[in-house]
Amino acid sequence: MDVHPVILLVGGAHADEIEAEFRARYDRDYRIECVGSATAALEALRDLVAGDVPVAMVASEYRLSDSDAVTLLHQVPAVVATARRVALVPVAEYTDAVDGLRAATLRRDMDTFVGIPRGERDEEFHTALVELLSEWGWSVSRPTVTAVDVVAPEGDRQAGAVHDLLERLGIPNRRLDPLHEDARAVLEEAGSGAQLPVVRAYNGRIITGATPAAVTEAIYGGFDSIPDGSIADVVVIGAGPAGLAAAVYAASEGLATIVLERDAIGGQAGSSSMIRNYLGFPRGISGMRLAQRSRVQAGRFGARFYTGRAAARIEPGPADEPRHHHVHVDGAQMCARTVVLATGVAYRRLGVEGIDDLVGAGVYYGAATSMAREMADRDVYVVGGGNSAGQAAVHLAKFAGSVTMVVRRAGLAETMSDYLVREIEATPNISLLARTVVADGGGDGWLRWLRFQDLDSGSVTLRMAEGLFCMLGAEPDCSWLPGGLALDEHGFVLTGRDTPRESWADGCPPASLETTLPGVFAVGDVRAGSMKRVASASGEGASVLPLVHAHLTWLSEQEYGAPV
Template sequence: MSAVPAIVLISEDHPDEMRAGFARYVAEYDVRVARSCREALLVTHDVLAEGGTVAMFASESVLPDADVLHCFHKLREKVPTARRVIAAHWDRFVRDAPGLRAGMAKGKYDAFLLMPRGTRDEEFHHAITDLLSDWGSTVPDPEVVAVKIISPVRDGLTLAIRDFLDRMGMPSRVWPPDSDAGRYVLAQWDGEPAYPLVCSVNRQVIHATSVRDVAINIYGTPTEIDLDHVVDVAVVGGGPAGLAAAVYAASEGLSTVILEAEAIGGQAGTSSMIRNYLGFPRGISGMRLAQRARNQALRFGARFYTGQVVDELRPGLDGDPHVLCTDSGEVRARAVVISSGVAYRKLRVDPVEELVGSGVYYGAAMTAAREMEGQDVYVVGGGNSAGQAAVHLARFARSVTILVRRPDLAETMSSYLIGEIRYNPRITVRTCSRVVDGGGDGRLEWLGLEDVRTGERERVPTYGLFLLLGAEPHCDWIPQQIARDDHGFVLTGRDVPRDRWVDDLPPENLATTVPGIFAAGDVRSGSMKRVASASGEGASVVPLVHAFLAPAP
């Protein structure tokens, strides 16, 4: 049985050039060449029959027996997780591009590239390795493992730990206790084993009772900060706004600490593919965008602490530092940026809520998506995050149904995602519908759906429900001195009520009603709830922090 993933090249006119372009991948992939779509389907059948899988299909822009996009459609049905690349010969690249590039926006394939013209065409290989890296993040059992999880069962906690590690860019695998890996970890454990056990590189093996235990074990706690030292700026929340604030603050010499309750990246970190983020023409997953930003901030000296829930913010008076309180310790800062983002709104259907973690998930749940192979699943929500989740789930699930209360998706979802959903045969959209019931024996097995126009109800079988229902702010810990709107979002700038202005002047654009405390991103009232706008606000808040920290003239 072959365990080496395959790359299938499809070319009738230039097979030697294609093979030479992929020569560097032969050592780690099973590179095979087909001369037509029909032959590619046969090669794929052989790979699957041998117990292998296909990581990538790379085809010329013209095939002898089929339109290349139609061929990709057939191949996608065989291997939904494989990345699909058109590598056009330089004689046809300009000619074929206009007719093919529109298909990329609909998700018909992943990249339109120029076939390599030499042995070191690094622009080409940068695109290929990026796509193979994205493919690797969808593999249930990756080759390179940073964290070992030992558990006799794959329960909700084990799944949540893997999801956290996935979002942090740390590949993991789950092994049973009687496996080689299980015995290796148990040999390092002193006492009666309790599961799950988590073993990460250069860290002590722990019995995890929560995701927070794993985060603290790997990334530390605020008590490791010298409590006599006051940092220049503390950022609460590690989503796009907080990450941008951290990068710009640390790069300008401010001592910067970031406290994140869950995984770095926030809600955006769960997006399987963001295709409209500036500068990434092939798209980028939320996890990779977050990890690149985190590494960038670390390079400038910022310090990150995950698994840290801020329970209280005590504003400083008369020049005293602000104090952020967590279970693990306190952080004192001259300035604070609130970028704690939002949480998905609860469904509030009690039988369904009882199954959260057992077939019911809030957010995209990257790890849970891999568990849906061959199953029928439902996604509730009409925003971009719901659309991205549906597209990602369609790589694994037999069918994905998007449920929305509205009559269509056009009001709430980007056009490029709607086009991608329409093209994908595994995804259907069920409008004017809502979930009113659900149940199962220990895990989700069925849902009760209601037509909001007629009140008619239907019971449908399902294996997974993914809830992406809109935003509620993370603001319970914010003191009353900071003004908020009727929905709980933080007010800044001219949105602050006039009776809270000082000397009849509003606060600065991203400043709150407490001097030295700022807000950026989704938690701020009036924000656009988009990754790019949150990043922009995070960068824009740093000059305001600088101005506040500057000594008075």
């Protein structure tokens, strides 16, 4: 059987030119099928699904003989929820159709619409299609070429954590049962008695008893490779959007820049399936792609990344010689003239013992993108009412039989962007349990049931469940920071005029993003008063650079008597 995923073309008056355009670009890697009506398209999709043939995209001409693209594409998810949906609009009809198409996109009747090419090399047209196919290939399809093999028995939680890490990093990987033929070579390299999981990275390195920290350190470089005696102009702690933006701008301006990240590069945002309101990406971008591109961008400017270990402490420079701070991680130390804290926040735990015992076995904090394929046809619950929870619910709905959002408030509008609220309302297999909390849950080795409590009536309801994704708001982890660094009552880092007045120098507050420790700055979600949005975090990461430059100039004046 042809294993190539299908692109289904639904043509009208321009069917021949549409088919020619697609075959010229995609015929090698996809199976192009063409039909001439909406009725035939739905029949073809049902046959493909019945034959277990993956459908990557349905691209429909705007006007069809028996319908139109909006009506057809609205019906596609009922047959195949994961296919990308595109309306193809003749240029002559574009102006009259554009308002209706925009409204249909907001309703999530389709993923996007593009004008039918009028000549050769219409790269804008193909850019739109390739972006959608790329996201489909990452989030839906299994990789045909892998960079990392993970050998472990089915249900191994540590292997699941490694897989989640690799998915968030955008690294193609596959999980192999130890008895699988392809696993034998990996296990032979690991040696007899190797502890599972065993991971073979793309550089050939074998990791036994693999953990996410060990894998990410093997991929991006270990702290042990930091040259002795090196002093960075900027050490950025945390590689979410704020930290990545700080790294890009610092490195691009010639500053010696080191980025430390204990987990996956991208932070919480890296697990977002699709961010649709980020400036400059009209068709949206996944958190993984945004983090991946930002990391590459910073690296090309010279930033160095070290991952897999958490920063353990910061030792401020002495008052009489404040040339640099000492940043410690387990087994390593580096010197920094300035430090940018961009550690973000972590999802709060439910605190329900039976549920937290099943983390990695049907219960996940975040991880909706990497685990969505495992939720096929299951009943899934998402706890939380923020944008991350909304994005997770929409993505999970493409795979799960049902998705139920559980929130303490009366609805979603107070805590979620309007575009996401509308998308959720337009997704038929997503429902809402408002004014409700998770009271209990359990299962035999895997989550099987949840008990919910209504906050108004106090009544308790038992439901079967095979997946629970918790995104319960956030709290910072700042317990490791030095005592002289001021925090607010919730544990977020205070900066600028929000710092205690007794810490001000000569009656002047620190710079706007500077903490109570000179030369230590805070950006993004870890900072008290931040907006907790990807775009604002990126903006703060960029905005901190003038303050860093000013501090470096001050240090130079202290050391040499004049800026250098």
